Amino acid sequence: MSGKPHLVVVPDPPPVAVEAAGAAIRCRNLCLGYDRRPALRDLDWTVRPGSLTAVVGPNGAGKSTLLKGMVGVLAPLGGSIEIGGEGRAAIGYLPQQAEIDRSFPIAVRDMAAMGLWRRVGPFGAIGRDLAPRIEAALAAVGLGDLANRPIGALSGGQMQRLLFARLLLQDARVLLLDEPFTAIDARTAADLLALIGVWHREGRTIIAVLHDLDQVRRAFPETLLVARRVVAVGPTAEVLSEANLERARLLCEGAEGR
Numbered sequence: 001m002s003g004k005p006h007l008v009v010v011p012d013p014p015p016v017a018v019e020a021a022g023a024a025i026r027c028r029n030l031c032l033g034y035d036r037r038p039a040l041r042d043l044d045w046t047v048r049p050g051s052l053t054a055v056v057g058p059n060g061a062g063k064s065t066l067l068k069g070m071v072g073v074l075a076p077l078g079g080s081i082e083i084g085g086e087g088r089a090a091i092g093y094l095p096q097q098a099e100i101d102r103s104f105p106i107a108v109r110d111m112a113a114m115g116l117w118r119r120v121g122p123f124g125a126i127g128r129d130l131a132p133r134i135e136a137a138l139a140a141v142g143l144g145d146l147a148n149r150p151i152g153a154l155s156g157g158q159m160q161r162l163l164f165a166r167l168l169l170q171d172a173r174v175l176l177l178d179e180p181f182t183a184i185d186a187r188t189a190a191d192l193l194a195l196i197g198v199w200h201r202e203g204r205t206i207i208a209v210l211h212d213l214d215q216v217r218r219a220f221p222e223t224l225l226v227a228r229r230v231v232a233v234g235p236t237a238e239v240l241s242e243a244n245l246e247r248a249r250l251l252c253e254g255a256e257g258r
């Protein structure tokens with residue numbers, strides 16, 4: 001467990017960050033991968049400010065890789081990612097639960113408070129005036145009674161609620177969520193989906209990696225379907241056609257054989 005990051009600190013933008021005028025995020029001819037091997041290539045995608053988009057595709061399609069590229073954890077092998085507005089500092093990132101070290105000895109309240117790092121700075125003290133905001137965020141995700149509990153004693157669903165509380169406090173304009181509903185109970189998934197709806201109505205830009213296509217059809221107006229490259233992007237009903245899904249499956253199977 002020691003190699004896993006407990007908190008994903010969003011790095012500063014690269015020195016030649018380009019202003020993506022009119023876009024929340026713009027990918028141009030983007031290629032991302034590991035050890036110089038591409039996992040996702042040829043991506044041209046403009047993410048509109050205030051849009052709510054699902055990223056879907058088979059296992060290994062490059063969905064998490066795309067979010068890691070956007071947040072700056074992974075540098076492009078080719079092409080570029082431009083972040084509009086305040087740049088990467090405006091991004092809130094929810095990594096997959098498996099990437100979070102639950103053995104770290106920290107209480108629920110203190111982990112939620114990390115969402116305030118932009119306001120207080122990495123080594124700043126959380127003043128008393130901010131305590132009500134932390135309590136309110138925990139209450140909003142149904143964790144008001146568990147503020148003093150160590151995070152190691154939370155269930156998977158409670159941990160996910162805590163990560164959403166941290167995002168609430170971060171107050172980010174752009175939210176990148178990697179499989180936010182995987183391995184959590186239906187009630188928690190419904191509560192967190194409702195919170196995403198609130199963020200959308202507030203005009204935030206949201207991109208979520210998801211596997212449940214029925215849920216995507218119900219709640220996400222736009223979809224990016226990937227399979228090591230873009231298969232389709234646009235209105236969800238058009239993107240999630242049988243033909244596109246079959247093409248994505250075949251593309252990923254072909255990539256596995258290489």
Ligand SMILES: Nc1ncnc2c1ncn2[C@@H]1O[C@H](COP(=O)(O)OP(=O)(O)OP(=O)(O)O)[C@@H](O)[C@H]1O
Pocket residue numbers: 034039057058059060061062063064065066
């Ligand atoms: N740290 C890594 N080092 C090397 N290869 C990696 C690494 N992370 C992912 N990959 C590879 O990159 C490809 C894309 O992985 P990615 O995690 O982006 O897929 P995904 O679409 O999110 O899949 P899933 O739905 O299974 O989570 C896969 O072939 C994967 O094995």
